[in-house]
Amino acid sequence: KAGVTQTPRYLIKTRGQQVTLSCSPISGHRSVSWYQQTPGQGLQFLFEYFSETQRNKGNFPGRFSGRQFSNSRSEMNVSTLELGDSALYLCASETGPNTGELFFGEGSRLTVL
Amino acid sequence: DAKTTQPTSMDCAEGRAANLPCNHSTISGNEYVYWYRQIHSQGPQYIIHGLKNNETNEMASLIITEDRKSSTLILPHATLRDTAVYYCIVRLNAGGTSYGKLTFGQGTILTVHP
Numbered sequence A: 001k002a003g004v005t006q007t008p009r010y011l012i013k014t015r016g017q018q019v020t021l022s023c024s025p026i027s028g029h030r031s032v033s034w035y036q037q038t039p040g041q042g043l044q045f046l047f048e049y050f051s052e053t054q055r056n057k058g059n060f061p062g063r064f065s066g067r068q069f070s071n072s073r074s075e076m077n078v079s080t081l082e083l084g085d086s087a088l089y090l091c092a093s094e095t096g097p098n099t100g101e102l103f104f105g106e107g108s109r110l111t112v113l
Numbered sequence B: 001d002a003k004t005t006q007p008t009s010m011d012c013a014e015g016r017a018a019n020l021p022c023n024h025s026t027i028s029g030n031e032y033v034y035w036y037r038q039i040h041s042q043g044p045q046y047i048i049h050g051l052k053n054n055e056t057n058e059m060a061s062l063i064i065t066e067d068r069k070s071s072t073l074i075l076p077h078a079t080l081r082d083t084a085v086y087y088c089i090v091r092l093n094a095g096g097t098s099y100g101k102l103t104f105g106q107g108t109i110l111t112v113h114p
Helices: none
Strands: A006-007 A012-013 A019-026 A030-037 A042-049 A051-056 A062-067 A074-078 A087-094 A103-106 A108-112 B009-013 B018-023 B032-038 B045-050 B061-064 B070-075 B086-090 B108-113
Touching: A006 A087, A006 B108, A019 A087, A019 A108, A030 A074, A042 A062, A051 A062, A051 A108, A051 B086, A087 B086, A103 B045, B018 B032, B018 B086, B018 B108, B032 B061, B045 B061, B045 B070
Parallel strands: A012 A108, B009 B108
Antiparallel strands: A006 A019, A019 A074, A030 A042, A030 A087, A042 A051, A062 A074, A087 A103, A087 A108, B018 B070, B032 B045, B032 B086, B061 B070, B086 B108
């Protein structure tokens, strides 16, 4: 069974640009969550989607947004990039409704110059 | 979600048991204890979770004290590949509204030595 797949794995952007990251969950998993990991703040929850609906959201500005498609694939978008947005962005899919057993992808490492 | 406290770092000899403690003194009756680990440059990996009974799977054992204020993750025969940051997390699961959210602390850096 394929794991959680994130693309791209690495990308470099400049301040003010926007970026879209993609996540394909494990087949059959309908819940997709996104996390940001930085050296200073550690792992922080961004948002969670289930059946194309955002059910939970972390404490991030509106520049961070996401969506989920009918096939459970998800994308997150960061607009007007800032230097502080440089981070590893991790996607996770969940085995069932709110089980807490999340399977993470390898992440997309974003560098903002 | 209740707050957890873990030691910053621990060492373990290869082949020996690694016992990682976690304090969660403010845990409520319906909150579960979860353990995840993150090997350098990889996404976190789910290990095990439990409510009040001890749990065991192919990766580890979870021992929760009777008062549920602390727990210990046991890796029975640590290998070099178990070197990672281990996170203890407390949260509600089914029935709560934590959807997808895990509150990660700083975790314990476990270093397994040859």
